[in-house]
Every structure is written in structure tokens, then in C-alpha cells.
Amino acid sequence: MKVGLFIPCYVNAVYPEVGVASYKLFDYLGIEINYPLNQTCCGQPMANAGFEQKAIPMIKHFDELFESYEYVVAPSASCVAFVKPRTNGKIYEVCEFLHDILKVNKLPGKFPHKVSVHNSCHGVRELHLSSPSELNIPRYSKIKNLLTLIEGVEVFEPEKADECCGFGGMFSIEEPSVSVCMGQDKLANHIATGAEYVTGADSSCLMHLQGVARREKQPIEFIHVVQILAAGL
Amino acid sequence: MNLQQTQWHNATLWMVRKKRDNLAMQIPEWEELRRLASQIKMHTLSHLDRYLVQFTDNAEANGAIVHWAKDADEHNAIVLDILNRHKARKLVKSKSMLTEECHLNPFLEANGIEVVESDLGERILQLMHAAPSHIVMPAIHLKRQEVGKLFEDKLHTEKDNSDPTYLTRAARQHLRNEFLTADASMTGANFAVADTGEIVVCTNEGNADMGTSFAPLHIVSVGIEKMAPNHSALGVFTRLLARSATGQPSTTYTSHYRKPRQGCEMHIVLVDNGRSKTLGNEAHQQALKCIRCGACMNTCPVYRRKGGYAYSYFIPGPIGINLGMLKSPKKYANNVSACSLCYSCNQVCPVQVDLADQIYSWRQQLDSIGKANKIKKIISTGLTCLFTRPRLYNNILKLAPVINHIPRFLIYNRLNGWGKGREMPPFAKESFTQMWKKGKVKK
Incomplete structure (x- = not known):
């Protein structure tokens, strides 16, 4: 199995440790994974802002770059949800891949902390990482399933478990008041669980919530799910 | 809205969403119903010409008079003409978003017709000269204290009494008189059943029935997209409507109007007002x-x-x-x-x-x-320029951490929408790409 690693632009620049954790997981699981250089952005920020035309060259570049790979994985549900229907569909969010394709049922790590799971909109409603609260379907959560493999993790979910955190790409700067308000509400719900960490499959949401938390000087920490899953590696 | 209003408005509407969830989760076939409802709607819309004619034939056979309005002006003119021919001076209405769409009330008032909204929320807003803020709960943005003040002024209720039961009773008394003295009644329509020619109106207050039961003239304003082929299709929609809207199994009243009362007239105005254009927009x-x-x-x-x-x-x-x-x-x-x-x-x-x-x-x-947000356009163009040049992008990645050291006032200013309520994330000392190139990722 030949797997290509896609590290979204902002993860590359701001959260490289999320990329490192992703790599470690695959390496530990014995999967040949490579990081093709010259990758940039999936194009979603421009497309959601109304400039999908500007994103098309990026999608094309993406397709060419990963052409020889059987699968592509990325530690960001939102980017994956954007790329998936616009390419041949072989891209997976890391947790999704571990859960559905590799069916991982054992990991060596310990993470003796209380974590609140952030169910990001695109992860839930586009990639189906968990059952959306709106639908009458059996309840499941791939992220929670994976977290149970790690010793010591206590998993919580906030009230309004999959309400939007208000990031929304350029929505956050075009509608800053309502975006900040959504972020504050979401953060308060996470904090109310008593968790020490907020975790999720989208660093973009975590970045937004972290921005709110730092401004409000809230001590809660933020960590991508893959970092918890790679805790013992 | 100020922060306090935002908080309770948010909480109130979320409560309705939760009520909806509670009921939706009690119906095992809920998702199948949604799929079915969607399919019935698409079927009906793609055969709309046929269903509209069938509806009209049946409604006319039942004794109703059917009118066709291509736009809002034509709709308003038809309604005024019907009222004038009946020498009706006072019209009592139940809730209708279509008549809002057509701006019917100001048009009728300008032509000397007294219009009384009979849905409580709509009546409150009419007394305030305000528009609905929600299509099902039109006055959901108001608190009872505001309604109490309004009723003090308009309905002469007790000072500072905002007890909901008291206020509702006062509104009921006031509306009762309007129902008894109206010359004509008007309703919207939630559904129009093609194979029976009947109009279906869903309300919680029974105000539509009060209006139509007293006045000798009933005018229905209905958008052409409201067609349902038959009662089986209707049943799918009525199972979904109130559960989705307010978290009730059904509305308190689901009224089926099939023909005029004896000695009375029932007029149905079928309104296009852009709907057929939308139908052509794939x-x-x-x-x-x-x-x-x-x-x-x-x-x-x-x-x-x-x-x-x-x-x-x-x-x-x-x-x-x-x-x-x-x-x-x-x-x-x-x-x-x-x-x-x-x-x-x-x-x-x-x-x-x-x-x-x-x-x-x-x-x-x-x-x-020409309606793109200028800042978003600049950012998108800039990002595209960056992201379509991998070498430039990699150089920028290397330089990015410098931004962490820029003085705060240069970054957090009014041009920075993010800085409003949020801290910027610091750039990592080394990007993932740099780490990879230096062999720090692979052991």
C-alpha cells in the first residue's frame, strides 16, 4: 500500500507537529508513506469565499502530485471533504483512514487526560466521522472509537456536540462578530465538560477556538486527535 | 441585537431545534420520510403544469373560483378586485408569507381596506408596524415584556402586566371582535391537493378557522409550488411539517378547505411571482x-x-x-x-x-x-498567487515565523478581522516541509 501524505498549508506553517504525529502513526503501522514536496493548499479557502475558479489550478496540481499513490491521507477533515469530491476520491482524513481502511484496533500510547471532542462540521456532515445530531440514524463516532485505544483518555463531548465553532474560513473575517460569538459559545461548552484538552480532526476549528481561548486567557489546551493517537510513538 | 438579546434568541431557537430533534428521533422511518418528501416534491414540480390544471379543475368543480396571478402586482389587484366586488372594507387574515412577499397589506390599506392580522405573532408585529423575523414564529425576537408594553398602549391592558396568559386572553378578546366584524377572510396555504382541489392550512391558534367561519368571503393566496398530488402525498408532508417546525407531532389545527360555505364565496389565487423562473433554474x-x-x-x-x-x-x-x-x-x-x-x-x-x-x-x-467582497477577493487572489507557486510558498513558509515578532499593534488593528476577539496562532519555528527536508520527521 503506497500512501501519500498531504499536509494542509496552515498545518504546515502553524501545526507541523500534527503532520509529524500523522507520519509516526503510519510508520508505526508499517504503512509506506511519503510526503511529496511542492504541495501547497487544497484551494478550499478561496472556493468557500466564492472563488472556486481560483482553486481549480490547486486541485489540478494536487491530482498530479498524488497521481502515483494508492491513497492520500491528510490530518484535516475540512480539506479532505473539499478535495474528495473534486478528485478521484482516494483522499482520506487520517482518523477516517485508520478507522475504516486500516481498521486499527490497538495502539501503544497513554494519554491520562480529560479531552472534549470537537466534532467539526465538515468532519461530521461531509466525511461522516460521527453521526450528525440532526439525523435519525444509529449513533457512532470514529474519533471516539479510536480514542478508546489510548490508555487513560477520558472522553467528553460538549453540549450541542456538533454545532459550528464559527470558523468557516473567510467567514471568520467577513462576519467577525457572529464568528467570535460562535467561537466563544463553543469554547464555553467545551470548558463546561471539565476537559483539559479540546481535540478534533480539524486543526482549523481548533485554531479558531484556541484564538478565542488565548484572548480570554482560558487555560484549556488544544490537540489534534492524531497527536493523542501517536502519544506512545 | 445586543449580547443579551443574542444569547436568549440563540437559546430560544435552539430549544425549538431540540424539540424538533426529540420528535424526529421518535419516528424510526424519519430519514425515509425526508427522502420520500423530497422525491414527491421533485415529482410534483416536474409535472407542475399537470397538477395545477388538475387542481384548478377540481377546485372549480367544488365551487371555488380560481384566479392566476403572474406576479405580486397581479395578485394584489385580483385580491382588491374581489374585495371591492363584495364591498368588503375589513379583511381578517391568517398568517401568509406569500402575502408578505407580495406586500399585500400596504397595498390594500392604501386602497381603503382595513387589514387585520389574526395570528398572534403577526398581530403583535402589525400593531408595532414591524415585519416578521422568522417565518413560523414571526415575533420570536420579542420578549413578553415588550408585548406587554405594546398591549398597554394599543389594547389598554393593565400597566406592567406581561403575564403570558393575561396577554393572550387580551389578544383573544380583541381578535374575537375583529373576526365578528370582518367582511372577508384570507388565508395562505401550506398545501393544495391536486386530486381533490382542496386547500390545507396548518395553524396552532385556530385563527384561520375563526376567520373563514364568520366572514362570507374566503380568499386563499397560494404559491404554485404548494401542490401535493393527493392525500397520500399530503400525509408525508403533514407528518414532517410540525415536527420540523416547532417539535409538535402535528399543528393544533390542520384545516382542509374544499368548498365555500353555503351562500358564501371561496376564491383561490394561484401565484407565480418568479416561481416558474426558479423552476427553470436547474x-x-x-x-x-x-x-x-x-x-x-x-x-x-x-x-x-x-x-x-x-x-x-x-x-x-x-x-x-x-x-x-x-x-x-x-x-x-x-x-x-x-x-x-x-x-x-x-x-x-x-x-x-x-x-x-x-x-x-x-x-x-x-x-x-460585481458583488464579491473586496477584501475576500484580494485575499483569494493573493493566496492563489502563493499556492500556485510551490517554491514561493516554501520560501514564505520559512519566513513566516518572523511574523510572530511583529509588534502587537501592527497586527491587531481594525484591518484584522481575526484580531476581533481572537489571538493569531503563532507560526511554528520550522514548518513541516522544512522538518521533512531536514530529515526530522523520518527517524
């Missing part, structure tokens, strides 16, 4: 499936915090953003930003309108009509 025709339950508003995190008046089209929330763009993209383009693309609306919609996808699609059209 990318957005799904919006016509909407049964106006308001569930997309109740779940929308943006609507809940901004309130209905933050939107420039008279219907707010996800469906309002879409209907506004269908009405006039240039006029209502400013609503398209009021969406974080969370897709919750798609999932609550009882007829599976792909609301968020349509908002995404409208955004793609803004630049071509």
Missing part, C-alpha cells in the same frame, strides 16, 4: 421544495445569533438567503456571507433542500455580478 430549483417549516433557521448558528432582521430579504436564514438570491441576486447578495457552511440546515430540512450547497453555489456567482 442549479437552484430545489429551493421550490421548501415547505416553510423554518427548521433551517432554528438550527442555523448564524441566524440564531443574528436574528431575522439582520437579513435584507423578508425571509431570513438559510432558505431566505437562497430565496432572496432567486428573487434578485444584486439586491440580496449581502445575505450570502451569513453562512459558515456548517451544513446543519441540509440535514434538518424535511424535504432535503441542499441549502448550504446552494449558498456555496451563489457565492461563486457574486464576482460576476
Whole structure:
């Protein structure tokens, strides 16, 4: 199995440790994974802002770059949800891949902390990482399933478990008041669980919530799910 | 809205969303019902010509008089003409978003007709000279204290008494008199059943029935997209409507109007007003499936915090953003930003309108009509320039950490929308790409 690693632009620049954790997981699981250089952005920020035309060259570049790979994985549900229907569909969010394709049922790590799971909109409603609260379907959560493999993790979910955190790409700067308000509400719900960490499959949401938390000087920490899953590696 | 209003508006609407969830989860076949409802709507819309004719034939055979209005002006003129021919001076109405769409009330008032809204929320707003902020709960943005003050002034209720039962009783007394003295009644329609020619109106207050039971003239204003082929189809919609709208198994009253009362007249005005144009718009025709339950508003995190008046089209929330763009993209383009693309609306919609996808699609059209947000356009152009040049991007990645050391006042200013309420994330000392190149990722 030949797997290509896609590290979204902002993860590359701001959260490289999320990329490192992703790599470690695959390496530990014995999967040949490579990081093709010259990758940039999936194009979603421009497309959601109304400039999908500007994103098309990026999608094309993406397709060419990963052409020889059987699968592509990325530690960001939102980017994956954007790329998936616009390419041949072989891209997976890391947790999704571990859960559905590799069916991982054992990991060596310990993470003796209380974590609140952030169910990001695109992860839930586009990639189906968990059952959306709106639908009458059996309840499941791939992220929670994976977290149970790690010793010591206590998993919580906030009230309004999959309400939007208000990031929304350029929505956050075009509608800053309502975006900040959504972020504050979401953060308060996470904090109310008593968790020490907020975790999720989208660093973009975590970045937004972290921005709110730092401004409000809230001590809660933020960590991508893959970092918890790679805790013992 | 101020912060306090935002908080209780948000909490109130979320409570309605939760009531909806509770009921939806009790119906094992809920998702199948939604699929079925969507399919019936698409079937009906794609055979609309046939169903409209069938409906008209049956309604006329039942003794109703059917009119066709191509737009709002024609609709208003038809209604006024009917009223004038009956020498009706006072019209009592039940809730109808279509008559809001057509601006019927100001038109009739300018022509000497007294118009009385009989839905409590609508009546409150009429007394305030204000518009609905929600399509199902039109006065949801008001607190009872505000209603108490209004009633003190308009209905002479006790000073500072905002007890809901007291106020409702006062409104009931007041409306009772209006029902008894009206010359004509008007209702909207939730559904029009083609194979029986009947009109179905869903209310909780029974006000539609009060209106139609007293006055000798009943005028129905109905959008052409409201057709349901038959009672089996209707049953699918009525199972979904109230559960989605307010979290009730059904509305208190589901009234079926099939023919005029003895000695009375029933007129049905079928209104197009842009609907057939929407039907021809393949990318957005799904919006016509909407049964106006308001569930997309109740779940929308943006609507809940901004309130209905933050939107420039008279219907707010996800469906309002879409209907506004269908009405006039240039006029209502400013609503398209009021969406974080969370897709919750798609999932609550009882007829599976792909609301968020349509908002995404409208955004793609803004630049071509000169309505793109300038800052977003600059950022998008800049990012494209960067991301289509991997070498430049890698150099920028190396330089990015410098930004961490820029003095705070240069970064947190009014040009930085992010800085409003949020700290910027610091750039990592080394990007992932740099780490990879230096062999720090692979052991």
C-alpha cells in the first residue's frame, strides 16, 4: 500500500507537529508513506469565499502530485471533504483512514487526560466521522472509537456536540462578530465538560477556538486527535 | 441585537431545534420520510403544469373560483378586485408569507381596506408596524415584556402586566371582535391537493378557522409550488411539517378547505411571482421544495445569533438567503456571507433542500455580478498567487515565523478581522516541509 501524505498549508506553517504525529502513526503501522514536496493548499479557502475558479489550478496540481499513490491521507477533515469530491476520491482524513481502511484496533500510547471532542462540521456532515445530531440514524463516532485505544483518555463531548465553532474560513473575517460569538459559545461548552484538552480532526476549528481561548486567557489546551493517537510513538 | 438579546434568541431557537430533534428521533422511518418528501416534491414540480390544471379543475368543480396571478402586482389587484366586488372594507387574515412577499397589506390599506392580522405573532408585529423575523414564529425576537408594553398602549391592558396568559386572553378578546366584524377572510396555504382541489392550512391558534367561519368571503393566496398530488402525498408532508417546525407531532389545527360555505364565496389565487423562473433554474430549483417549516433557521448558528432582521430579504436564514438570491441576486447578495457552511440546515430540512450547497453555489456567482467582497477577493487572489507557486510558498513558509515578532499593534488593528476577539496562532519555528527536508520527521 503506497500512501501519500498531504499536509494542509496552515498545518504546515502553524501545526507541523500534527503532520509529524500523522507520519509516526503510519510508520508505526508499517504503512509506506511519503510526503511529496511542492504541495501547497487544497484551494478550499478561496472556493468557500466564492472563488472556486481560483482553486481549480490547486486541485489540478494536487491530482498530479498524488497521481502515483494508492491513497492520500491528510490530518484535516475540512480539506479532505473539499478535495474528495473534486478528485478521484482516494483522499482520506487520517482518523477516517485508520478507522475504516486500516481498521486499527490497538495502539501503544497513554494519554491520562480529560479531552472534549470537537466534532467539526465538515468532519461530521461531509466525511461522516460521527453521526450528525440532526439525523435519525444509529449513533457512532470514529474519533471516539479510536480514542478508546489510548490508555487513560477520558472522553467528553460538549453540549450541542456538533454545532459550528464559527470558523468557516473567510467567514471568520467577513462576519467577525457572529464568528467570535460562535467561537466563544463553543469554547464555553467545551470548558463546561471539565476537559483539559479540546481535540478534533480539524486543526482549523481548533485554531479558531484556541484564538478565542488565548484572548480570554482560558487555560484549556488544544490537540489534534492524531497527536493523542501517536502519544506512545 | 445586543449580547443579551443574542444569547436568549440563540437559546430560544435552539430549544425549538431540540424539540424538533426529540420528535424526529421518535419516528424510526424519519430519514425515509425526508427522502420520500423530497422525491414527491421533485415529482410534483416536474409535472407542475399537470397538477395545477388538475387542481384548478377540481377546485372549480367544488365551487371555488380560481384566479392566476403572474406576479405580486397581479395578485394584489385580483385580491382588491374581489374585495371591492363584495364591498368588503375589513379583511381578517391568517398568517401568509406569500402575502408578505407580495406586500399585500400596504397595498390594500392604501386602497381603503382595513387589514387585520389574526395570528398572534403577526398581530403583535402589525400593531408595532414591524415585519416578521422568522417565518413560523414571526415575533420570536420579542420578549413578553415588550408585548406587554405594546398591549398597554394599543389594547389598554393593565400597566406592567406581561403575564403570558393575561396577554393572550387580551389578544383573544380583541381578535374575537375583529373576526365578528370582518367582511372577508384570507388565508395562505401550506398545501393544495391536486386530486381533490382542496386547500390545507396548518395553524396552532385556530385563527384561520375563526376567520373563514364568520366572514362570507374566503380568499386563499397560494404559491404554485404548494401542490401535493393527493392525500397520500399530503400525509408525508403533514407528518414532517410540525415536527420540523416547532417539535409538535402535528399543528393544533390542520384545516382542509374544499368548498365555500353555503351562500358564501371561496376564491383561490394561484401565484407565480418568479416561481416558474426558479423552476427553470436547474442549479437552484430545489429551493421550490421548501415547505416553510423554518427548521433551517432554528438550527442555523448564524441566524440564531443574528436574528431575522439582520437579513435584507423578508425571509431570513438559510432558505431566505437562497430565496432572496432567486428573487434578485444584486439586491440580496449581502445575505450570502451569513453562512459558515456548517451544513446543519441540509440535514434538518424535511424535504432535503441542499441549502448550504446552494449558498456555496451563489457565492461563486457574486464576482460576476460585481458583488464579491473586496477584501475576500484580494485575499483569494493573493493566496492563489502563493499556492500556485510551490517554491514561493516554501520560501514564505520559512519566513513566516518572523511574523510572530511583529509588534502587537501592527497586527491587531481594525484591518484584522481575526484580531476581533481572537489571538493569531503563532507560526511554528520550522514548518513541516522544512522538518521533512531536514530529515526530522523520518527517524
